[in-house]
Amino acid sequence: MNLHPIDWLIMLVYFVFVLGIGFVLKRFTKTSKDFFEAGKSIPAWVAGLAFISANLGAQEVIGMAASGAKYGIATSHFYWVGAIPAMIFVGLFMMPFYYGSRARSVPEYLRLRFDEKTRALNAITFALMTVCSSGVSMYAMAKLIEALKLFDQPFEALGIDKSHIFLVSILLSAVIVLGYIFLGGLTSAIYNEVLQFFLIVAGFFPLVWLGLQSLGGWEGLKERMVALGNQEMVHTWKGMSSADTNSLGVEWFGMVMGLGFVLSFGYWCTDFLVVQRAMAADSMTSARKTPLIAAVPKMLFPFLVIMPGLIAVAITPVATGAPDQTAAISQAGGAPQVGIIPNKLNPSTGQLEPDYDMVIPTLLLYFFPAGMLGLGLTALLASFMSGMAGNVTAFNTVWTYDIYQAYLKKEASDEHYLWVGRMATVWGIGLSMVAAYLALQFNNIMEVLQLVFAFVNAPLFATFLLGMIWKRATGNGAFAGLVSGTLAAFFHHCLTLPAGAVPGIKGGLLGVLHTYPNPMAQTFYTAIAAWTTCFVVTILVSLVTKPRPDEELKGLVYSLTERPAEGHLAFYQKPAFLAVLVGIGVILLNLVFY
């Protein structure tokens, strides 16, 4: 891909501002509370946009556009069912415990509510998971830069061997993310996440507008989909009564319970990566509003990240006489089989198939001239970096508070913990680079690790839910529930298989008791099995073990916690009012795109 100097200049402006924010904020980062908790000084709207942006990583932008091209508008279930209800719940019901307790992190809440071993299990698995996730983001970004041939031209001009592009891409992203987090800590990460949020909107909104204009708007897109025989791709709920009659291949119960309840609540309500942004808010009301403010752009994001997938399927390539760079990024050549999506070679079948991960880059090249292309590519790179930075800030906090301070050096000065946090940022990014190289060398290792983390995460929400609503839940019950839930996920995965898959990483290692229509259905039901097991085992073990006295649980359990004081707020300033508006909005979206 040949970029015009204006594109490079627009990308450079972004990187200058990102690092500039880190340098400016360094002078305000004097204590460990400043570094890890942003001094609990972030206004609700900033925390809300950071909350959404930390989740707006590579998987979100590249992955959701790819899913949009594969499954259509039904991919919106990952937002309208798989995010918004959980975001309303965490804002209204869970933030009072996270923010109101003395906890500085989610694992620390588990220690206060349950015991040390439950905290240790959560902290260690979470720290490993964040490093791997950050590494996957780095790997994906470097592979995308390679696929787009973004650095080919400058490397040729400088006479550098192009085999170093992967390494240079990883180093570049690592240095930039390290720079601004090392200097300004969580505040710097949050500020840059807000910057990245606006940049992603600025880069993708005109892309969707041009795409829809070229098809005659949403109605034109629907007509085109019907003409292509993809009419099910423009509906969200129609056909959800059976796995055979909708594009996702999952029926409504598996989708609502597996995605909408277990996986969604498990992520949005317990993952410190996003909860950390709300815990940095400047007041209890701001902390509760943070996920609710984030829910507004979140419910509209399908139009920015899923719609491009549908547009790429619906467009017919036309010869305009203008330079066309889309063919240059095709991995396997040949005319596109689906819309304008380039092909890739499937190594197991030897057949050409659509390379859905290239939907966004292809559309950027198809519609944007030099100038706007630089803005669009910057938005793409920003999404990778916000995902990386979110993981790194969560890692350095959990490492310092929940592992180092808890088990290695309990009594040290605040300056010492600030230094430990900065060092954790350095070697956290170093470990991410190692993870990125592992992903490059061993194709399946990251897939295996992600699978293991999915087993660990699936039961988590049951533990938190019981901990917050049932004062009888005990530390032994929580620990036994988490371990048994993880084992249930493991055995469910190893005893089931998606249709057409061979036993192995996809499941069926211990035999095949049930075959699911596709991997998504298997994932949803694995989560349901894990959550249910954890819920039941936690209750059973809690009933035969000794609970903590009530006075130790104040501020940690619903029945022993004072409701947040909101008498001084007008009705429209209360979190509940915002939650009602968000709820109405998401119901309307589901009805409009039924």
Add this chain to the structure above:
Amino acid sequence: MGGLDIRVPIGLMFLVKGLLLAIYGLMTPPETYVRSLGVNINLIWGAVLIVFSVVMLFLGRKGFKLAP
């Protein structure tokens, strides 16, 4: 903590990007925009970003104070 209003760097960054896009849009011939439906998307979107940046800078005008 405090001292830097986030709207200042957002406003400044989009002002620079908007100006770059708009100026480049004015310098390029119409045939550049065949693929973008004949719309001079650089000029139009550059102008939108400039307006957005002015609003951001106005809202964050007290944030120019950078002293701790």
